[in-house]
Amino acid sequence: MFDFLDHYxxxxxxxxxxxxxxxxxxxxxxxxxxxxxxxxxxxxxxxGFGTAYVNIVRNTPLTxxxxxxxxxxxxxxxxxxGATDFKVIGFRLAVLGLTAYTSAFVCEALRAGINTVPVGxxxxxxxxxxxxxxxxxxxxxxxAFRAVVGPLTNVLxxxxxxxxxxxxxxxxxxxLLMKQMIENEAQLLLISAVIAFxxxxxxxxxxxxxxxxGKKVAxxx
Amino acid sequence: xxEASMVKESVSATDExxxxxxxxKHFGALHxxxxxxxxxxxxxxxxxxxxSGSGKSTLCRTINRLETIDSGEILIDGKPLxxxxxxxxxxxxxxxxxxxxxxxxAHKTVLENVMLGQIKVRKADKQVAEExxxxxxxxxxxxxxxxxxxxxxxGGQQQRVAIARALAMDPKVILFDEPTSxxxxxxxxxxxxxxxxxxxxxxxxxxxxxxxxxxxSAANRxxxxxxxxxxxxxxxxxxxxxxxxxxxxxxxxxxxxx
Numbered sequence: 289m290f291d292f293l294d295h296y297x298x299x300x301x302x303x304x305x306x307x308x309x310x311x312x313x314x315x316x317x318x319x320x321x322x323x324x325x326x327x328x329x330x331x332x333x334x335x336g337f338g339t340a341y342v343n344i345v346r347n348t349p350l351t352x353x354x355x356x357x358x359x360x361x362x363x364x365x366x367x368x369x370g371a372t373d374f375k376v377i378g379f380r381l382a383v384l385g386l387t388a389y390t391s392a393f394v395c396e397a398l399r400a401g402i403n404t405v406p407v408g409x410x411x412x413x414x415x416x417x418x419x420x421x422x423x424x425x426x427x428x429x430x431x432a433f434r435a436v437v438g439p440l441t442n443v444l445x446x447x448x449x450x451x452x453x454x455x456x457x458x459x460x461x462x463x464l465l466m467k468q469m470i471e472n473e474a475q476l477l478l479i480s481a482v483i484a485f486x487x488x489x490x491x492x493x494x495x496x497x498x499x500x501x502g503k504k505v506a507x508x509x
Numbered sequence: 510x511x512e513a514s515m516v517k518e519s520v521s522a523t524d525e526x527x528x529x530x531x532x533x534k535h536f537g538a539l540h541x542x543x544x545x546x547x548x549x550x551x552x553x554x555x556x557x558x559x560x561s562g563s564g565k566s567t568l569c570r571t572i573n574r575l576e577t578i579d580s581g582e583i584l585i586d587g588k589p590l591x592x593x594x595x596x597x598x599x600x601x602x603x604x605x606x607x608x609x610x611x612x613x614x615a616h617k618t619v620l621e622n623v624m625l626g627q628i629k630v631r632k633a634d635k636q637v638a639e640e641x642x643x644x645x646x647x648x649x650x651x652x653x654x655x656x657x658x659x660x661x662x663x664g665g666q667q668q669r670v671a672i673a674r675a676l677a678m679d680p681k682v683i684l685f686d687e688p689t690s691x692x693x694x695x696x697x698x699x700x701x702x703x704x705x706x707x708x709x710x711x712x713x714x715x716x717x718x719x720x721x722x723x724x725x726s727a728a729n730r731x732x733x734x735x736x737x738x739x740x741x742x743x744x745x746x747x748x749x750x751x752x753x754x755x756x757x758x759x760x761x762x763x764x765x766x767x
Contacts, residue, residue, distance in 0.1 A: 330593065406610075406612075408608060408610050408612035409612060409614060409615065411575055411608070411612060412606070412608060412612035412613070412614070412671075412674075413614070414575065414598075414601060415573055415575065415601055415604075415605075415606035416601065416602065416625065416626035416630060416674070416678060417598045417599060417600075417601040417602025417603075417626065417630040417678065418598065418626070418629060418630060419595065419598050422629055426625065426629060427614055430616050431615060431616050434616065507615045507616050508615070508658060508660035508661075509615055509660055
């Protein structure tokens with residue numbers, strides 16, 4: 289029944305999915321943190337930029353963002369992100385689009401976390417003579433991150449599944465392979481089930497492990 | 510008591526460490542600080558008392574600019590309080606602060622709490638910082654709790670750690686913003702004893718408190734505030750036995766006789 293799978297590189301496709309997920313996750317964690325810092329910071333221009341970015345990006349469909357990075361950035365503006373092979377270019381553009389999109393959600397989750405940190409924590413840190421950046425990185429963000437492991441897990445699981453949109457610009461990940469298999473084989477239900485199972489194998493452990501981590505690192509007050 | 514009164518006599522009133530000159534502040538329509546003039550000499554212990562909402566906590570918080578002021582001037586060691594930025598951070602490092610709600614960093618151990626400022630602000634070596642932190646924790650009597658997290662300590666222990674954290678910066682002055690108001694009654698004394706010891710050691714202190722016993726025994730001067738003004742300033746014996754203003758008489762009659 290599963291014989292036809294031998295003709296396809298299923299593991300390779302899911303490996304691309306994992307790579308898209310992990311690299312975009314790291315990227316959006318960094319950029320999302322910077323955005324959150326801007327939104328709670330004292331500089332009005334940065335606050336305005338952060339707010340505008342989040343509201344524009346999170347209300348734009350991911351497909352539009354991914355297509356824009358391919359058709360707009362690459363085809364029209366000629367930005368190739370330092371690669372010449374079109375497969376590599378596609379992969380990098382997909383990472384860029386996913387990171388830009390997911391950062392907005394990371395930023396908002398983190399900002400909610402910052403709001404759970406009592407204002408006295410920042411006051412005590414400022415009273416010691418720490419700078420704004422030190423207050424944020426040494427006292428506020430470490431506590432904020434611990435408070436939002438749960439919401440960030442949701443963002444990560446959503447990101448894992450959102451990587452399928454990269455198929456729209458031809459990145460050889462699981463959803464593109466699924467499309468090819470459905471076109472070539474008369475096994476629609478089976479193929480869908482196999483791909484769905486593959487994603488469950490990625491996201492279910494993520495949820496369980498991070499759920500445990502969240503409890504482990506929670507700040508006691 | 511006697512040691513404290515000896516310190517009082519040795520203080521020279523000429524050396525101004527903190528000076529507030531016609532300071533005004535509004536919270537919306539509320540004029541919370543009205544033309545405040547106050548100077549605090551090096552080594553002096555000033556206790557600020559007064560009814561709730563009189564502006565005493567706000568006054569305390571303006572001294573390290575956790576609250577901004579609308580007009581007037583605040584000088585620390587002769588230098589005006591800088592605006593936000595590196596200059597302000599540098600000044601804050603010299604002005605210790607102890608809060609009503611302790612505000613120990615919840616994600617760090619007691620030891621790390623006392624080391625953080627030394628390492629990140631004073632750029633002290635890690636081992637030196639740890640040694641100093643342990644000495645200070647021993648001095649305030651919580652040396653055995655060094656590796657616990659703040660939530661595992663009692664309120665009194667947390668507040669003593671907070672005092673050690675402030676002391677670790679070698680501040681010129683320490684501000685106490687109602688340090689015992691959030692404590693269970695049986696824990697108030699352990700904190701007051703640490704503060705008494707600091708006062709005897711000659712630390713400059715501004716203490717906002719409702720502890721009249723502490724004001725009597727440790728203060729060089731009592732500042733009585735009501736409705737955003739300094740109503741009366743006097744030595745503690747004089748203030749408690751023979752207050753001049755009606756507002757202070759009224760306040761003392763309500764808290765001392767029942």
